[in-house]
Amino acid sequence: MKYVKNYQCTLCDKTYTDFDLLTCPDCGEKGILEINYDYQAMKKEVNKDYFKNNKNMTMLRYLPLMSIKSSDYSTLKVGWTPLYKSENIGKEFKMDHLYFKDEGLNPTASLKDRASLVACIKAIEQNKEIISCSSTGNAASSLAGNAAKMNLKTVIFVPERAPLGKLSQLINYGANLIKVKGDYKDTFESSKIAIEQYNFYNRNAAINPHLVEGKKTVALEISEQLNFTNIDNVIVSVGDGCTVYGTYKGFYDLFNLGLIEKIPRIIGVQSDGCSPFYDAWKNNVDLKEAEENTIADSIAVGIPRNPVKGLKAIKNSEGFFITVTDEEILNAMKELGKKEGIFAEPAAAASYAGLVKSLEVGAINTKETTVVIITGNGLKDQVNALKNTKETFQISKREFEMKIKEELSLEKFLDLIN
Numbered sequence: 001m002k003y004v005k006n007y008q009c010t011l012c013d014k015t016y017t018d019f020d021l022l023t024c025p026d027c028g029e030k031g032i033l034e035i036n037y038d039y040q041a042m043k044k045e046v047n048k049d050y051f052k053n054n055k056n057m058t059m060l061r062y063l064p065l066m067s068i069k070s071s072d073y074s075t076l077k078v079g080w081t082p083l084y085k086s087e088n089i090g091k092e093f094k095m096d097h098l099y100f101k102d103e104g105l106n107p108t109a110s111l112k113d114r115a116s117l118v119a120c121i122k123a124i125e126q127n128k129e130i131i132s133c134s135s136t137g138n139a140a141s142s143l144a145g146n147a148a149k150m151n152l153k154t155v156i157f158v159p160e161r162a163p164l165g166k167l168s169q170l171i172n173y174g175a176n177l178i179k180v181k182g183d184y185k186d187t188f189e190s191s192k193i194a195i196e197q198y199n200f201y202n203r204n205a206a207i208n209p210h211l212v213e214g215k216k217t218v219a220l221e222i223s224e225q226l227n228f229t230n231i232d233n234v235i236v237s238v239g240d241g242c243t244v245y246g247t248y249k250g251f252y253d254l255f256n257l258g259l260i261e262k263i264p265r266i267i268g269v270q271s272d273g274c275s276p277f278y279d280a281w282k283n284n285v286d287l288k289e290a291e292e293n294t295i296a297d298s299i300a301v302g303i304p305r306n307p308v309k310g311l312k313a314i315k316n317s318e319g320f321f322i323t324v325t326d327e328e329i330l331n332a333m334k335e336l337g338k339k340e341g342i343f344a345e346p347a348a349a350a351s352y353a354g355l356v357k358s359l360e361v362g363a364i365n366t367k368e369t370t371v372v373i374i375t376g377n378g379l380k381d382q383v384n385a386l387k388n389t390k391e392t393f394q395i396s397k398r399e400f401e402m403k404i405k406e407e408l409s410l411e412k413f414l415d416l417i418n
């Protein structure tokens with residue numbers, strides 16, 4: 001917080017130094033704020049030595065780059081997830097510099113923990129005991145988990161279609177849960193009414209600018225894990241647009257601090273069954289409401305709440321949007337699992353499907369350094385993961401013994417069970 005210079009409205013550009021604001025007073029809810037920092041002052045503290053001497057191996061190691069006052073809380077261990085160099089898929093595509101950032105290994109198993117932890121800290125800073133949000137699942141489950149650890153209460157709105165994995169997390173983290181009969185839009189509107197009525201702390205990602213500042217730590221980490229060397233492409237899936245913007249913002253910060261020489265191209269992946277960002281970007285028009293027709297529930301967002309920042313991430317980094325089909329997403333889940341040992345939920349595997357598509361159309365060069373962010377764990381949505389089931393070999397013990405007695409070679413045995 002000490003290096004926050006001002007808040008700036010992404011619609012009217014007006015700046016504010018009232019740091020309790022959540023949105024622009026002139027533009028209302030659509031006036032989402034950007035948090036600007038004084039990089040000249042920050043530079044004196046945040047340099048390569050700062051990272052070398054920093055013993056906090058959570059996202060809170062980036063405190064001076066964030067919009068919270070202190071990191072002095074007992075929290076879940078969010079962040080510092082592994083960045084794996086891909087050996088198998090990398091070899092297949094002849095990419096020597098391909099990496100996977102596995103955000104599914106966060107405490108509640110998605111990248112959303114980075115935003116939820118910040119929301120909990122901001123709520124404590126503002127003396128609020130109840131935090132509320134609407135969510136397709138991960139924002140909710142991560143808020144419930146982080147709040148539980150920090151002794152805060154939550155009131156959470158989810159759409160009917162929220163996958164069981166995420167619902168079961170919510171229930172066991174002790175959230176006060178409201179299932180809204182309808183889609184995500186109805187869910188969001190319902191949460192708004194409650195937040196206004198009861199003055200809950202608002203963890204609706206797009207509206208609350210601090211959440212992007214939490215999500216950006218994924219980019220800070222990726223860069224630090226690669227020793228601040230040049231990265232050409234970072235691929236991430238897009239729903240509301242906060243994650244993709246957070247990714248951009250992290251690199252933007254490091255660039256302004258002189259720690260990296262260039263900002264990578266940010267590549268946003270959407271499902272072709274719900275692609276409002278892609279459509280707007282491709283046709284150079286404003287975002288229009290889209291259908292929510294995809295298995296990737298975490299990015300099935302028909303009315304993205306952060307259109308300005310989401311588009312800005314792609315435009316400012318000279319990246320692009322790309323869409324993938326549900327079939328490509330399911331295939332990506334299987335490939336990631338089989339070849340890298342990473343189990344991703346559909347929205348998380350979408351980024352890898354986006355890499356495959358980008359290579360197919362020649363939008364990414366195999367010589368470039370590319371990082372694919374896997375935003376959430378596959379255990380969250382087993383129903384969709386099971387769609388990749390092929391017929392499992394079934395046999396009784398007696399038959400099995402007989403087969404083995406036929407002295408099958410190992411090769412024949414593997415053929416038999418496959």
Ligand SMILES: *Cc1c(COP(=O)(O)O)cnc(C)c1O
Nearest residue numbers: 138239240241242243298375376
């Ligand atoms: C929320 C989420 C996204 C997309 O983030 P937005 O900020 O909504 O664009 C992608 N993947 C997973 C797993 C998510 O939970």
Ligand SMILES: [Zn+2]
Nearest residue numbers: 009012024027
């Ligand atoms: Zn404004």
